[in-house]
Amino acid sequence: MKAVVKDVMSTHPVTVLRSSPVKEMAAMLREFRVSGFPVLDDDGKVIGVVSEADLLAKEALAGGTGGIRKVIAGRRGGRQLSKAKGATAGDLMTSPAVTVSEDDTISRAARLMYRRGLKRLPVVDAAGRPTGIISRADVLAVFDRSDEEIRSEIISQVIPRLSEPSWYSAVVKNGIVTLEGTPETIPIGREVVARVRHVDGVVAVHDRLVYPQPPVPASPGPYF
Numbered sequence: 001m002k003a004v005v006k007d008v009m010s011t012h013p014v015t016v017l018r019s020s021p022v023k024e025m026a027a028m029l030r031e032f033r034v035s036g037f038p039v040l041d042d043d044g045k046v047i048g049v050v051s052e053a054d055l056l057a058k059e060a061l062a063g064g065t066g067g068i069r070k071v072i073a074g075r076r077g078g079r080q081l082s083k084a085k086g087a088t089a090g091d092l093m094t095s096p097a098v099t100v101s102e103d104d105t106i107s108r109a110a111r112l113m114y115r116r117g118l119k120r121l122p123v124v125d126a127a128g129r130p131t132g133i134i135s136r137a138d139v140l141a142v143f144d145r146s147d148e149e150i151r152s153e154i155i156s157q158v159i160p161r162l163s164e165p166s167w168y169s170a171v172v173k174n175g176i177v178t179l180e181g182t183p184e185t186i187p188i189g190r191e192v193v194a195r196v197r198h199v200d201g202v203v204a205v206h207d208r209l210v211y212p213q214p215p216v217p218a219s220p221g222p223y224f
Contacts, residue, residue: 048093145201175203
């Protein structure tokens with residue numbers, strides 16, 4: 001079974017309001033040992049995220065020399081310069097927030113973090129209110145699965161849905177799966193490999209399957 005966000009997320013996320021001041025957020029970073037906050041509107045819905053990087057950029061840009069300001073602005077864009085003037089979470093936050101639901105797969109959360117360069121994602125319910133938070137460390141927890149757990153899922157759950165499992169062997173070492181066997185058809189073999197790649201904890205798949213050779217077209221007979 002695919003692991004979902006609610007299996008690994010942290011519940012009771014530390015949140016701030018749009019009006020929360022910078023000094024209060026800086027103190028909360030130290031107190032709760034977090035690296036950012038979902039920002040809520042007056043209805044308790046997530047509207048953005050403030051990270052420790054946002055607070056650091058404000059400090060650097062607000063108090064730095066002209067040279068430092070130009071370097072940071074060049075790297076991060078003009079929006080960071082405007083953030084330096086901000087005094088509240090609403091001024092500093094990145095909006096709209098990138099969020100996931102409790103029932104999203106961990107692989108989807110991982111893709112979002114990777115593509116957006118994020119360290120954490122707020123978890124929200126259908127109304128957009130926070131129910132938890134998932135971090136990179138939470139996502140990587142799926143790779144703690146033992147090789148035997150991974151192999152068992154492949155043999156007992158993945159392959160039987162597509163083919164006869166006795167025709168295959170799966171060796172798993174450090175999350176790397178080596179598949180051997182002979183599928184009935186090329187499409188079935190490729191689908192087996194694709195699904196194994198998506199098993200939680202699989203790092204890579206070595207495809208050693210022996211695929212059926214397509215029939216050779218018959219040579220045309222002699223012309224008379």
